Amino acid sequence: MKSQPTPDPAANLGASPAPEQLDSIKAQLDLVLLALESLVGLGSEAMLEAADQLGIAAIMGDRVTLWRLRQASPLRKGQGRKKLDIDEARGLVLVSVHLAQQHQNKIREAVTRLETATTQNQPLHRVGILGDYLDTFTNFYEDRMTPDDLPNPETLRDLALKLLVDLLFYSQPGGTRRLWLALLERSR
Amino acid sequence: MTSTTQLTPLRYDSPTVTLEVMARQAAVSQWSDKPVVQVLRYQLYIRASEETDQPLEIRGDRDSFLPLIDAVQTYIQSQLVGAPMERGDRGDDQPHLVPDGFTRHTLHLGSLRTTTGAATASLGALQLADLGDVVDQLDTQVRPLPVSLAAVPQRRPWRQWSTIAAGMVAAVGITTALWPTYQSQLGSNTAVQAPATDLEIAPAAPQETAPPNPAASSSNADNADEDNEADAIEDAEPAAPKTTPDAPVVAQQPAGATGSAPKTTTGSPSASPSQNQPPPPPDSTSTDEPPLLPAPSISEPEPVTSPPSPPPAARAPESVTAREVPPEEPTESFADAVPSTSEADQFPGGVDGLTDSSEPEALAASEAGSAAVSPGPSGEINPALSSLDILLATVRDRWAPPESLKQTLTYTLIFDAAGTLVEVIPQDALAEQYRDLTGLPLLSAPESSTDNSTTIELLFQPDGTVNMVDVTPN
Numbered sequence: 197m198k199s200q201p202t203p204d205p206a207a208n209l210g211a212s213p214a215p216e217q218l219d220s221i222k223a224q225l226d227l228v229l230l231a232l233e234s235l236v237g238l239g240s241e242a243m244l245e246a247a248d249q250l251g252i253a254a255i256m257g258d259r260v261t262l263w264r265l266r267q268a269s270p271l272r273k274g275q276g277r278k279k280l281d282i283d284e285a286r287g288l289v290l291v292s293v294h295l296a297q298q299h300q301n302k303i304r305e306a307v308t309r310l311e312t313a314t315t316q317n318q319p320l321h322r323v324g325i326l327g328d329y330l331d332t333f334t335n336f337y338e339d340r341m342t343p344d345d346l347p348n349p350e351t352l353r354d355l356a357l358k359l360l361v362d363l364l365f366y367s368q369p370g371g372t373r374r375l376w377l378a379l380l381e382r383s384r
Numbered sequence: 385m386t387s388t389t390q391l392t393p394l395r396y397d398s399p400t401v402t403l404e405v406m407a408r409q410a411a412v413s414q415w416s417d418k419p420v421v422q423v424l425r426y427q428l429y430i431r432a433s434e435e436t437d438q439p440l441e442i443r444g445d446r447d448s449f450l451p452l453i454d455a456v457q458t459y460i461q462s463q464l465v466g467a468p469m470e471r472g473d474r475g476d477d478q479p480h481l482v483p484d485g486f487t488r489h490t491l492h493l494g495s496l497r498t499t500t501g502a503a504t505a506s507l508g509a510l511q512l513a514d515l516g517d518v519v520d521q522l523d524t525q526v527r528p529l530p531v532s533l534a535a536v537p538q539r540r541p542w543r544q545w546s547t548i549a550a551g552m553v554a555a556v557g558i559t560t561a562l563w564p565t566y567q568s569q570l571g572s573n574t575a576v577q578a579p580a581t582d583l584e585i586a587p588a589a590p591q592e593t594a595p596p597n598p599a600a601s602s603s604n605a606d607n608a609d610e611d612n613e614a615d616a617i618e619d620a621e622p623a624a625p626k627t628t629p630d631a632p633v634v635a636q637q638p639a640g641a642t643g644s645a646p647k648t649t650t651g652s653p654s655a656s657p658s659q660n661q662p663p664p665p666p667d668s669t670s671t672d673e674p675p676l677l678p679a680p681s682i683s684e685p686e687p688v689t690s691p692p693s694p695p696p697a698a699r700a701p702e703s704v705t706a707r708e709v710p711p712e713e714p715t716e717s718f719a720d721a722v723p724s725t726s727e728a729d730q731f732p733g734g735v736d737g738l739t740d741s742s743e744p745e746a747l748a749a750s751e752a753g754s755a756a757v758s759p760g761p762s763g764e765i766n767p768a769l770s771s772l773d774i775l776l777a778t779v780r781d782r783w784a785p786p787e788s789l790k791q792t793l794t795y796t797l798i799f800d801a802a803g804t805l806v807e808v809i810p811q812d813a814l815a816e817q818y819r820d821l822t823g824l825p826l827l828s829a830p831e832s833s834t835d836n837s838t839t840i841e842l843l844f845q846p847d848g849t850v851n852m853v854d855v856t857p858n
Contacts, residue, residue, distance in 0.1 A: 304399075304510060308433065311487045311508045361487065362464055364513045370520035378464035 217383035219270050222280045224379055225288045226269035228366070230340075231359035232292065234333035235306060236299045246294045247287065255287040271341045289375050296367035303363050310357065320353075330356055391820055392421060396521040398514035402429040403522065405449075408820070410529060422529045423449045424820060433510040441499040448479070448496050450530055453519045455479040459489070460516045481512075771803035772840065772852075775825070779842065780850045782823030793818050793844040796855070801836040811841075818844075 232238060240259050247256045256262045265288060266272070268280040296303065306325050313323045321327040333356040338346065347355065366375045394405040407421035423446045430440040444452065459481040479494045489512050491505040498505060507515065522528070775797075794811035808824050810816040822844055843851040 307487070307509050307513075311433070311510065314485065314487050357486065358466070361509050364509060365460060365464060365516065368513060368517045368520065370517070370524070374461065374464055377461060381461070381465040381467070 220383035221379045222268045228292045246291045252287045293371040300367040396518040398517040400431045400433045401514040403518040419526045421526045452479045779823045789846045799838040
C-alpha cells in the first residue's frame with residue numbers, strides 16, 4: 197500500500213551542504229547503504245519500498261533511478277556518474293535510517309557480538325554474524341568500487357566495523373539528524 | 385524573569401540506560417514549541433550490556449546535567465564524523481568521553497561521581513548509543529534551561545498589598561521621625577543617639593552594639609543599589625526598617641570592637657555577592673536534596689530606607705534589630721544555614737533577599753511564633769528559635785500548595801545549638817516528593833554540638849497554611 201506522499205519530507209533535515217560537499221556525502225551514503233546490505237541482506241526492493249513508505253518515491257521510484265543515485269558515489273566503478281542533488285541526498289538519508297531502524301535488533305546483536313569478541317580478544321571472523329558481515333562487505337566493496345584506491349583488508353575491515361557501529365546510532369530515533377549532521381561535518 | 389512552578393518528573397528508557405529527571409516547568413514554556421524546564425536533579429542508570437560490565441548510577445543536579453548531556457551528544461557526533469574531539473575550553477572538571485579501543489568509551493565524570501564513588505565509567509557502544517538515545521528523547525520532549533531561573537514566590541494578593549501598606553506606613557513614620565533629627569544634625573557631628581520615636585518601630589535596639597560605621601552604612605546602601613535586581617513583586621515590597629540580618633555593620637567593625645561579633649560576614653545579608661565566600665561545592669553524589677528554594681530576587685526597599693541622605697548615625701536604630709531577635713548570632717546562624725551561594729541565589733534575593741525582606745516576614749511570623757523568640761526565663765534567647773522565626777515566615781510566605789495536594793506534608797526540622805538547620809526529615813514519601821515545593825532550605829553542617837538541638841515539626845497544609853509544633857525532647 198502506498199503511503200500518502202508528504203510535500204517534501206526530505207527537506208526537514210535542516211542545513212544544506214554546499215555543492216562541493218556533495219561528493220563526500222555521496223560516497224558516505226553509499227557506504228552506509230552498503231553496510232546495511234551486507235548485514236541484513238536487503239536489496240534494492242527494500243530500499244524502493246522504504247522510499248515509498250517515506251513518501252519520496254518521486255526521488256527514487258524505480259531501480260534505475262536508485263542505481264543511478266548510488267552510482268553517484270565517486271568511489272564507484274563506471275562512468276556517466278549522476279550528479280546527486282541535495283534533495284536526493286536527503287532522500288537517501290531518510291531511506292538509510294528507515295532501514296536501519298527496521299533492522300535495529302540485528303544491528304544491536306552484531307554490535308553486542310563485536311563488543312564481546314573484542315573484549316575477549318576473539319577473532320571476529322569466527323563470530324558468525326560478524327564473519328558473514330565482514331565477508332559480504334568486503335565482497336561488495338571489491339565488486340562495486342573502483343580498484344584504483346582499494347584499501348587493504350585491514351583498513352577495509354575497520355571501515356566495515358566502524359560503519360556497523362555507526363548504524364547502531366543511526367538506528368535510533370534521532371538517527372536521521374545524526375546521520376545528516378555527520379555527513380555535513382565529514383564533508384567539511 | 386520568569387516563574388517556575390510545577391515539578392515534573394521525567395523518565396526516559398532505553399535497553400541499557402534509564403534517565404530520570406526531576407524538573408520544574410518554567411512559565412516561559414508558553415512561548416516555546418516544547419516545555420521549557422529547569423532540571424533540579426537527575427539520576428542516570430546504566431545497566432550492564434555484557435557480563436563484564438558493572439551497572440552504574442550517577443546522580444547530579446542542574447549544574448552537572450547540561451555539561452553531561454552536552455558531552456555525550458558532542459562525543460557521539462564526533463565519533464560518527466570520525467574526527468577526534470577537540471579539547472576546546474573544556475576543563476578537567478567537566479564531563480567528557482574518550483575512546484577506549486574499538487567499541488568502548490571511557491566517560492570521565494569530572495566533578496561528578498557514580499554512586500560508588502568512581503570518577504570514570506567504561507561504556508560499551510550499546511550503552512553509549514542508549515545514553516545518546518535517552519538524551520535525544522529528553523531533547524525531543526523538553527528544552528532544558530541552560531541557566532538557573534529565578535522563581536517568583538507565589539504570594540497571595542492580599543498579603544502582598546498588606547505588606548506593602550504596612551511598609552509604607554512604617555516608611556512614612558520613620559521619615560517623619562528622622563527628618564527633624566537629620567535637619568538638626570546637618571553640619572554637626574554629634575554623638576549618635578537613636579531618636580526616641582524610633583523606639584516605636586525598634587523598641588529593643590540593643591545599645592551595647594557599637595554604632596554602625598558610617599562608611600559601612602553608606603556602602604551598604606551602595607551595595608543595595610547594585611544588588612537591586614528585584615522583580616516586580618519584590619520591588620513592591622515595603623521598605624520597612626531593616627532587621628537584624630541586615631545589620632552587617634557589626635561584622636564589619638574592626639576585630640575586637642565587639643567580642644561576640646560574627647566570625648565572618650559570609651552569608652551576611654547585605655554583604656555584596658562578591659563578599660559571599662563560595663561554599664564548598666555540593667557533593668554530587670548526595671544531591672538528593674533539592675537545589676533549594678525556587679525564588680531568587682533581591683528585594684531592596686530603597687525608597688523607604690533611603691530618606692534623603694540621612695546621616696549614617698541616624699540610621700542606627702534601623703540597622704539594629706527590631707523586636708527581640710538577637711542581633712548577631714541568629715543572623716549568622718541562619719545565613720549559615722543556607723549552604724551555598726549558588727543555592728542561596730534561589731532564595732528571593734538569595735541570602736540577601738531572605739534577610740532584606742525579613743521584616744514583613746518576621747511580622748507575619750510573629751503572629752504565630754513571637755513567643756518562641758522571646759527570651760527565656762534566664763534571659764537567653766535560643767538562637768535556633770529566632771532562626772526558626774525567620775525560616776517559618778519564609779516558608780509560610782512561599783508555601784503554595786499544588787491543587788493536587790490533599791494531604792498535610794510533615795517535616796521534622798532539627799536545629800543545632802547555634803540555630804543552624806542541620807536536618808530536614810520528611811515524614812513520608814509524599815513529603816519527600818514535595819520537598820522542593822516547601823521552600824525549606826538545604827542543610828548545613830552543624831556548627832556546634834547537636835546536644836542542645838531544637839526539633840520542630842512543620843506541617844504544610846493543603847489550604848496553604850504552615851503550622852509549627854515544637855517537639856524538642858524534654
